[in-house]
Amino acid sequence: MDVVVAAAVLVLLYLVLRVGQGTTVRFSTDQSVRVDTDPAQLPYDAARSLLRMFVxxxxxxxxxxxxxxxxxxxxRLERILIPALDILQSVPVLGFLTVAVSGFIALFPGSMLGLECASIFAIFTSQAWNMTFGFYYSLTSLPxxxxxxxxxxxxxxxxxxxxVEVPSGMIGLVWNGMMSFGGGWFFLVASEAISVNNRDFALPGVGSYAGAAIADGDLGKVGWAILxxxxxxxGVNFLFWRPLTAWAERFKNEQAEASEVQRSVVLNFLRRSNWPRLLGVVLxxxxxxxxxxxxxxGTDDRPLTVDPVRQRTGDLVFGGIAGVLVLWGLTDLGRYLHDRTGLGVLGEPLLVGLVTLARVVILVAVATVIWVPIGVKIGFSPKLTRIAQPVVQVLASFPANFLFPLAVWFFLRTGVSLDVGGILLMALGAQWYILFNTIAGAMSIPTDLREAMDDLGVRGWQRWKRLILPGIFPSYVTGGITASGGAWNASIVAEVVVFGGTTLxxxxxxAYIARATADGDFPHLxxxxxxxxxxxxxxNRLVWRRLYRLAETRFAL
Structure with missing residues (x-):
């Protein structure tokens, strides 16, 4: 076993080094970009995409x-960092790319590494927020x-x-990491085939391959990209996420051992090897x-209460400094818009934003009704989890761009407007946050509580009311807040659908932001x-943050 594991690690390192060589080749922003859509190129493109995803x-x-x-x-930091996180998760990937591409190209002039860093940064912006919200909640609700x-x-x-803190939040961290990884796949086309300020940049990868095939209207090559x-x-689910979810079972907070636990062939193989123990000795x-x-x-024995006068004084000083900085930023932003286009430029996005807001609310409500019962069923059954996990991973990772050919055909044949159909495309990138967090919440419910309900004969609605809904509520709130932000982000690719010569x-x-990005119109962007x-x-402040406080005070174990 030790020999096989060592050989696998060496092969992995060799592949990383071999694929990584392509990230430092010479590159000029003036050269024309052409994506090779030969299917024989797909294995190399897949390796480049995987490397970016894991970095x-x-x-x-x-x-x-x-x-x-x-x-x-x-x-005090919480009052700034959490609202800032709300803003960061709402900024679309294209908004980050507009700044990131120019910045990283200037940082690594003449090298492909600049574009690679910009692409990795774009994928990072589609992954980080969900994981951060989940781990933040686990820290604030520590038993x-x-x-x-x-x-x-x-x-x-x-x-x-x-x-203490990382193990306590490990199950949610793993499942949110899995969901975030799927979110990275969802925006892979936008992250690898970049169009900013009327300039096109592309990197070898499955996303750019699919983008080129979609632009050419070649359904055969789109099919190869989907496959x-x-x-x-x-493959990633079998080799990476399945072992992690099975291993995370050890951090479940319960007093009785579960009769059924998740299994992983890879994890069992690693446990029969001495390498994990040797790695622990080294680290x-x-x-x-x-x-x-x-x-x-100092040690972690700080007092639970602080002097109220001192606390209030510190809050006033800290709030005053933060308020001055925010006011200065808003003033500078208003001056910039006033000089370029006038403050009237905010009128159109405010109006069309109400339409997107309605789509987001409908999506979250429908996704809650559909996926919460399914997520609870999956989370309560290790056997079902083994079957459903790869299926859900594939569905959650499926970029909306890959469905554009089918979506255009369907909308044109049925006469359905993209104003309605866009909700379905947005759901591809947002509904899974609710499902994954519900699964994580159901898995975190202690086995002894579930067995107590069985012994007491609690079934049906009473079981949902007394055990399931309170047990999954904190995780659902995390899923809801990230699903809402993900829906706003997904609207960038869902409200403008292009296939071949047809644009809906x-x-x-x-659609407003996508158009401004493609035109390089920074004031409108x-x-x-x-x-x-x-x-x-x-x-978030009116709905989700209040639900967060409710979860912390009433539904924490």
Missing amino acids: ALAVSTAFTFIYAYAAAKSR RELDELSRSFRFTRWMRFWR TMAVMVI RPVGRGLSRATRVF TATGLG IAGVAVMSLYVVGL
């Missing part, structure tokens, strides 16, 4: 730990017993983080070093992104 996932995980920890540990335990044993900050995507998703000194380094910040456009803020952020933050 973005690693960056997203690091961002999640740092950002969520800062927001959960500082009440009281674990909190008291870390204080009693005077854990250092690192010991508390790595031994390649499905093989990649299933143990690193953990001890981090524990000693964080000891200078819906009325909405997504900024106005569209600002209005989208306004709608998302308003919806």
